[in-house]
Amino acid sequence: MHKTVHPDVATVVGARPQFVKCAPVSRELRAAGLGEFLIHTGQHYDDRLSGVFFRELALPDPDVNLGVGSGLPGKQTGEILIRLEEVLRERRPRVVLVYGDTNSTLAGALAAAGLGIPVAHVEAGMRSYNRTMPEERNRVATDHWADLLFCHNERTRDRLRGEGVRGRVEVVGDVMCEMVAALRGEAPGESPFPAAVGLEPGRYAVVTLHRPVNADDPAAVQNLVAWCAAAPFPVVWPTHPRVRDAAEKALAALGPVGSRLRLVPPLGYRDMLALVAQARLLLTDSGGLQKEAFFLGVPCVTLRGETEWDETVEAGWNFLAGDRATPAAIEAAARRALERLPGGDPAGHAAAVAAAFGPPDPARRIARALHDFLAAPAGRGAD
Numbered sequence: 001m002h003k004t005v006h007p008d009v010a011t012v013v014g015a016r017p018q019f020v021k022c023a024p025v026s027r028e029l030r031a032a033g034l035g036e037f038l039i040h041t042g043q044h045y046d047d048r049l050s051g052v053f054f055r056e057l058a059l060p061d062p063d064v065n066l067g068v069g070s071g072l073p074g075k076q077t078g079e080i081l082i083r084l085e086e087v088l089r090e091r092r093p094r095v096v097l098v099y100g101d102t103n104s105t106l107a108g109a110l111a112a113a114g115l116g117i118p119v120a121h122v123e124a125g126m127r128s129y130n131r132t133m134p135e136e137r138n139r140v141a142t143d144h145w146a147d148l149l150f151c152h153n154e155r156t157r158d159r160l161r162g163e164g165v166r167g168r169v170e171v172v173g174d175v176m177c178e179m180v181a182a183l184r185g186e187a188p189g190e191s192p193f194p195a196a197v198g199l200e201p202g203r204y205a206v207v208t209l210h211r212p213v214n215a216d217d218p219a220a221v222q223n224l225v226a227w228c229a230a231a232p233f234p235v236v237w238p239t240h241p242r243v244r245d246a247a248e249k250a251l252a253a254l255g256p257v258g259s260r261l262r263l264v265p266p267l268g269y270r271d272m273l274a275l276v277a278q279a280r281l282l283l284t285d286s287g288g289l290q291k292e293a294f295f296l297g298v299p300c301v302t303l304r305g306e307t308e309w310d311e312t313v314e315a316g317w318n319f320l321a322g323d324r325a326t327p328a329a330i331e332a333a334a335r336r337a338l339e340r341l342p343g344g345d346p347a348g349h350a351a352a353v354a355a356a357f358g359p360p361d362p363a364r365r366i367a368r369a370l371h372d373f374l375a376a377p378a379g380r381g382a383d
């Protein structure tokens with residue numbers, strides 16, 4: 001089960017966006033000659049939320065899976081912390097690398113900090129300033145425990161410095177932006193996926209929903225389903241397990257008028273990107289998908305009252321409809337979003353993405369920074 005004794009880097013991941021973010025970084029760590037020990041917390045365990053990402057992104061098999069599974073946030077975070085502490089005590093990595101803002105991120109940072117192992121955080125400095133969200137609590141706490149903070153642009157770096165974080169902050173760019181560009185470059189031309197499920201490029205919308213504030217509120221799910229049923233084009237909704245039952249129930253209650261909406265199981269990364277890339281509109285409460293829509297030049301309605309990805313709103317590609325949005329609020333945001341034409345002004349769009357999401361080659365920059373950190377005397381603390 002265990003590959004490397006006292007690895008340089010222990011990577012902690014558990015939820016699907018983290019598998020995406022760690023794929024390019026893991027590759028660059030190996031290229032930089034750093035030994036990586038990959039820990040899957042087991043937060044996501046369904047093949048459609050986990051295994052498919054490892055296969056598609058050619059991630060190495062995890063060295064260990066903590067098998068923590070589902071649970072209330074406190075229990076899930078606590079279970080990960082307990083199990084992780086045991087593994088980290090035994091393996092003594094020289095640095096622990098965490099991604100984003102999930103319960104696995106916070107547990108990884110706390111377990112490492114408790115053992116005196118330096119913590120590195122990718123996607124540091126994001127803020128929605130909504131502390132009712134578990135993700136906001138996770139990311140704020142993680143940033144303040146981190147020794148190395150990798151953020152995507154100067155504004156985020158300045159925010160972290162303004163908050164007085166004690167770790168070293170580096171602007172490296174955005175790893176998701178790198179992934180989207182790489183996957184698009186691998187498969188020039190249009191992906192067959194949307195057509196294979198009967199969707200015409202540019203003539204459908206995509207929906208996703210999983211934040212507790214929306215997904216755990218049947219009225220919010222009914223509102224979204226009602227808007228989809230009356231939408232001016234077909235809508236396809238890859239349903240996260242958290243919301244599947246509520247969405248199916250709301251759709252069944254609509255009867256035949258709901259036929260424009262199709263609920264489909266969660267998709268792998270490549271199919272999801274292809275689906276979004278060819279859509280006329282995305283509606284989501286996911287953080288990652290807001291960014292991906294912007295990278296792909298697809299207008300987005302965010303089903304939240306605020307977003308940590310301000311740059312996408314400022315660039316005019318993302319429109320907030322509010323938490324638990326009513327059909328009227330969704331419609332108002334969708335109308336504004338539809339004024340944006342996908343594919344128009346490619347040079348202007350590329351420049352906007354580059355300006356908002358920082359320097360190129362983020363994964364290589366992260367690997368190099370970790371290499372230098374471990375080579376410096378202060379980085380050897382955990383040996």
Ligand code: UD1
Nearest residue numbers: 015016043044045046049070071102103134135210241242
């Ligand atoms: C988690 C992250 C969120 C991230 C999202 C990506 C936290 C607080 N939330 O949300 O930031 O954007 O992953 O998808 O860490 N479930 C399954 N199978 C699974 C995993 C979950 O059926 O493999 C169901 C369970 O009913 C579970 C629910 O989904 O109770 C929620 O799962 P959880 O991992 O707690 O949060 P997500 O909503 O997936």
